[in-house]
Amino acid sequence: MEGIRFSVVVPVFNEEEVLPETYRRLTEVMEGLAAPYEIVFVDDGSKDQSPEILDGLARRDPRVRVIHFSRNFGHQAAITAGMDHARGEAVIVIDADLQDPPEVIPQMVAKWQEGYEVVYGKRAKREGETLFKRFTASFFYRLLRVVTEIDIPLDTGDFRLVDRKVLEVMKLLREKNRFIRGLVAWVGFRQVALEYVRHRRFAGTTKYPLRKMLKLAWDGITAFSNKPLKVAAYLGFALSFLSFIYLLVIVVSKLLGKSTVPGWASLAVINLFFSGVILIILGIMGEYLGRIYDEAKNRPLYIVDRIVESEKGNERSS
Ligand code: UDP
Numbered sequence: 001m002e003g004i005r006f007s008v009v010v011p012v013f014n015e016e017e018v019l020p021e022t023y024r025r026l027t028e029v030m031e032g033l034a035a036p037y038e039i040v041f042v043d044d045g046s047k048d049q050s051p052e053i054l055d056g057l058a059r060r061d062p063r064v065r066v067i068h069f070s071r072n073f074g075h076q077a078a079i080t081a082g083m084d085h086a087r088g089e090a091v092i093v094i095d096a097d098l099q100d101p102p103e104v105i106p107q108m109v110a111k112w113q114e115g116y117e118v119v120y121g122k123r124a125k126r127e128g129e130t131l132f133k134r135f136t137a138s139f140f141y142r143l144l145r146v147v148t149e150i151d152i153p154l155d156t157g158d159f160r161l162v163d164r165k166v167l168e169v170m171k172l173l174r175e176k177n178r179f180i181r182g183l184v185a186w187v188g189f190r191q192v193a194l195e196y197v198r199h200r201r202f203a204g205t206t207k208y209p210l211r212k213m214l215k216l217a218w219d220g221i222t223a224f225s226n227k228p229l230k231v232a233a234y235l236g237f238a239l240s241f242l243s244f245i246y247l248l249v250i251v252v253s254k255l256l257g258k259s260t261v262p263g264w265a266s267l268a269v270i271n272l273f274f275s276g277v278i279l280i281i282l283g284i285m286g287e288y289l290g291r292i293y294d295e296a297k298n299r300p301l302y303i304v305d306r307i308v309e310s311e312k313g314n315e316r317s318s
Pocket residue numbers: 010011012013014015044072073074075076078094095096097099205206207208
């Protein structure tokens with residue numbers, strides 16, 4: 001495709017502190033590969049100076065392209081847009097904050113040249129992240145493994161290289177509540193893990209508050225598993241069985257002439273317990289229902305405001 005070998009896709013949301021350094025290190029690594037490449041920055045509705053910084057880079061460097069969203073659509077939407085617009089034979093997705101070291105890219109490329117079509121980064125170690133984040137992340141990836149049918153590798157993020165062939169398949173998957181690392185696992189092909197140490201953020205703070213983390217976690221589970229829906233049925237059977245035994249107990253004690261009048265406490269507890277169970281199950285059904293609604297509306301995954309690239313960039317062949 002237009003002779004570009006590598007596309008680097010970088011989602012950006014309010015990353016003004018890191019962008020110049022990200023650009024510098026990415027450029028250094030990519031130039032070392034001695035093949036035509038492009039860097040596609042996706043500005044996910046940043047409110048700081050990121051858009052201006054990125055446009056400046058694009059004006060100076062014909063290998064840089066910037067896709068500006070009309071508002072914040074989220075990390076997964078930004079990655080999707082970058083993959084949609086990438087022209088390279090291999091596409092590398094990397095966060096802007098330098099937690100995923102660009103210096104790992106040549107190793108990914110080496111695996112790709114060996115014939116692997118997906119090379120995904122596996123976090124051997126996480127530096128500079130809170131205990132809470134590490135614990136919840138590790139719990140989540142293990143839970144995901146238990147409830148989903150497909151084999152989503154443990155402790156992988158969105159730092160990966162995908163071959164053009166895989167990319168074209170990924171572009172066909174337009175589901176709205178996206179969990180891209182799951183989609184990549186789902187498509188198959190020859191995949192291999194590459195272990196790396198996840199560093200601390202170069203600067204700035206996380207753009208993933210708990211709310212967004214929980215949303216991503218729900219998307220991961222609901223997109224790849226219907227098991228939570230079955231919980232209702234399992235609980236229903238189990239509780240009916242227990243109720244039946246309790247019924248026998250009541251009948252027998254009545255026949256034996258034992259008083260059955262005291263017991264408002266047990267009634268209250270049973271009532272509260274069942275109300276809780278029913279509400280939880282309604283909530284789970286609601287999560288799925290909301291996602292079905294999102295699919296039915298079929299709105300685009302993101303809206304592009306403008307694309308910035310230098311004039312030379314349009315004509316160049318390298
Ligand atoms: N990001 C984005 N849109 C968002 C949130 C984050 O494009 O709504 C980008 C962010 O700029 C970064 C990457 O996604 O390049 C990962 O975000 P972050 O580093 O804040 O997440 P964490 O590493 O803390 O999980």
